[in-house]
Amino acid sequence: MRGILLVARRDFSAYFNSIWGYVVMAFLLVVNGLLFNTIAMGQSARPSTQVLEQFFYISFGTTVIAAVLITMRLLAEERQQGTQALLDSCPLSDRQIILGKYLSAMGFLSVITIASVYMPALIFINGKVSIGHIIAGYTGLLMVGSATVAIGTFGSSVARNQLEAAAVSGFVLILMLVMWQLARLTDAPFTDLFSQMSLYDKHFQPFQRGRINLSDVTFYLSTTFLFLTMSIRFIEPRRWR
Amino acid sequence: MIEVKSLTRYYGSHPAVTDVSFTIADNEIVGILGLNGAGKSTILKVLAGLLMPTAGEVCIDGVDMLDASDSFRKQIGFLPEEPPLYVEMTVNDYLCWVGEVKGLSKAQVEDRLLEVVQLCQLESVADQVIDTLSHGFRKRVGIAQAIIHNPKFVILDEPISGLDPAQIVEIRQVITGLKAQCTVMISSHILSEVSQTCDRILVLHDGRIVAQGSEAELSDQLAATQHVEVTVKGDKLAFDNHLSTQEFIAGHKLTDCRPPYASAEVTLVDDNREALASTLVHSGFGIRSIQAGSSELEATFLSLTQTTPTRDTGGEA
Numbered sequence: 001m002r003g004i005l006l007v008a009r010r011d012f013s014a015y016f017n018s019i020w021g022y023v024v025m026a027f028l029l030v031v032n033g034l035l036f037n038t039i040a041m042g043q044s045a046r047p048s049t050q051v052l053e054q055f056f057y058i059s060f061g062t063t064v065i066a067a068v069l070i071t072m073r074l075l076a077e078e079r080q081q082g083t084q085a086l087l088d089s090c091p092l093s094d095r096q097i098i099l100g101k102y103l104s105a106m107g108f109l110s111v112i113t114i115a116s117v118y119m120p121a122l123i124f125i126n127g128k129v130s131i132g133h134i135i136a137g138y139t140g141l142l143m144v145g146s147a148t149v150a151i152g153t154f155g156s157s158v159a160r161n162q163l164e165a166a167a168v169s170g171f172v173l174i175l176m177l178v179m180w181q182l183a184r185l186t187d188a189p190f191t192d193l194f195s196q197m198s199l200y201d202k203h204f205q206p207f208q209r210g211r212i213n214l215s216d217v218t219f220y221l222s223t224t225f226l227f228l229t230m231s232i233r234f235i236e237p238r239r240w241r
Numbered sequence: 242m243i244e245v246k247s248l249t250r251y252y253g254s255h256p257a258v259t260d261v262s263f264t265i266a267d268n269e270i271v272g273i274l275g276l277n278g279a280g281k282s283t284i285l286k287v288l289a290g291l292l293m294p295t296a297g298e299v300c301i302d303g304v305d306m307l308d309a310s311d312s313f314r315k316q317i318g319f320l321p322e323e324p325p326l327y328v329e330m331t332v333n334d335y336l337c338w339v340g341e342v343k344g345l346s347k348a349q350v351e352d353r354l355l356e357v358v359q360l361c362q363l364e365s366v367a368d369q370v371i372d373t374l375s376h377g378f379r380k381r382v383g384i385a386q387a388i389i390h391n392p393k394f395v396i397l398d399e400p401i402s403g404l405d406p407a408q409i410v411e412i413r414q415v416i417t418g419l420k421a422q423c424t425v426m427i428s429s430h431i432l433s434e435v436s437q438t439c440d441r442i443l444v445l446h447d448g449r450i451v452a453q454g455s456e457a458e459l460s461d462q463l464a465a466t467q468h469v470e471v472t473v474k475g476d477k478l479a480f481d482n483h484l485s486t487q488e489f490i491a492g493h494k495l496t497d498c499r500p501p502y503a504s505a506e507v508t509l510v511d512d513n514r515e516a517l518a519s520t521l522v523h524s525g526f527g528i529r530s531i532q533a534g535s536s537e538l539e540a541t542f543l544s545l546t547q548t549t550p551t552r553d554t555g556g557e558a
Contacts, residue, residue: 089289
């Protein structure tokens with residue numbers, strides 16, 4: 001556990017010691033704020049619950065983009081800058097490296113997510129929404145964040161550089177986002193399979209509406225587990241190649 | 242003691258290192274010398290635990306790296322050719338973090354930090370962000386990270402590459418200072434560096450060790466040879482052919498020269514300079530100069546890596 005936390009601590013502080021971390025954070029918060037103002041708030045009066053649902057819908061998109069931007073550097077940057085040799089010569093297991101990297105990215109994404117809380121707070125103060133709805137929405141965002149950061153970690157572990165890492169994780173994420181479309185085009189049993197694998201449609205909408213379903217939590221945690229395991233399995237044989 | 246037994250490492254189907262064996266005694270500084278592509282970095286990466294051997298064993302005090310990879314890595318400090326630095330960190334923060342990752346407690350790191358900073362002469366930049374440091378200081382930080390956890394065995398891959406003469410002298414002092422604390426292995430293709438810093442030299446060629454020993458021992462191994470540089474007036478190809486056919490020439494290499502002149506570095510079997518001059522004159526070449534070749538170690542190195550067959554392990558050079 002100590003190794004995981006040491007890797008996580010260094011990577012987490014690296015986001016705040018470099019301009020990249022601040023640029024990503026500022027960009028996402030500005031985009032989130034603008035979209036909230038133009039789409040969620042809209043021109044006409046709407047029920048507060050609907051505005052909050054729109055906010056979580058927008059935040060889902062920015063969370064996915066944030067995950068790609070945050071994770072693209074995780075392992076690919078180590079390879080590019082030659083610091084992978086330091087990690088490889090340390091008494092750290094591949095599991096500790098991957099989990100440490102994942103935790104650092106997840107921590108930074110959580111900071112960005114929590115920094116957007118002023119928007120639902122405005123709705124809460126000026127309208128009528130329950131705290132439970134806000135908590136459910138943010139739980140959903142953290143669940144999506146966890147799964148997408150794990151996918152990004154996988155992308156970064158298979159790629160040679162950061163652009164490749166962004167391309168790989170972007171491809172996987174887009175594939176999982178359009179699963180619901182594939183579900184419509186196919187017959188059983190693929191309809192159910194694709195539908196279950198959809199990152200947004202089936203699993204995030206309940207959170208967006210203020211409900212926390214155990215099956216949806218399980219889906220996001222399973223996706224996280226799957227992609228982290230794949231990342232570890234992918235980097236393990238590098239000493240033998 | 243570090244023991245390497247029959248180490249072989251393939252990249253795909255290409256053998257980078259073949260059947261390499263050597264031992265290094267405690268507190269010895271050993272240099273590994275070879276041309277680019279000879280397999281130096283591959284050996285160092287295997288010793289540092291970055292690569293696994295295809296065959297053979299690497300042991301520290303009798304413990305095989307494959308049996309206890311974590312404890313093996315705790316005993317090793319590694320500086321790759323390009324120092325692995327997190328440039329956004331300060332020198333102190335970076336060294337503390339590396340120390341903790343390599344298994345020291347916070348208190349142990351704090352105790353050790355001052356010692357390492359002094360040894361590597363980093364006092365003036367200890368609180369500086371690494372990104373702002375010169376190349377020489379970055380190398381020193383690289384060495385500091387390799388020794389922060391008090392390893393038994395320190396591996397330095399081309400530690401002076403890219404440094405100016407003043408920095409080379411400083412780094413040489415740092416490396417010599419390490420001898421009191423640990424065993425050191427240095428790779429370099431700079432002959433003078435290896436001869437000045439190391440107690441013993443391993444000469445590597447085409448993934449095999451072709452000779453090993455101190456500078457004097459290596460020179461003794463080739464005592465029967467004489468290295469000369471020859472410049473003649475005549476056709477370059479004819480000169481090349483002529484040198485190839487002489488029995489008293491162990492090897493030769495043409496060097497750059499403007500027509501109508503031709504030059505070569507020639508390794509003679511015994512001191513046959515008179516015979517060389519005689520045969521060149523009889524063959525119609527006008528001798529411009531025959532002079533002693535490069536330094537003793539350089540001559541040895543060139544002989545070992547250019548002549549065939551090889552003189553030690555029986556491998557092909």
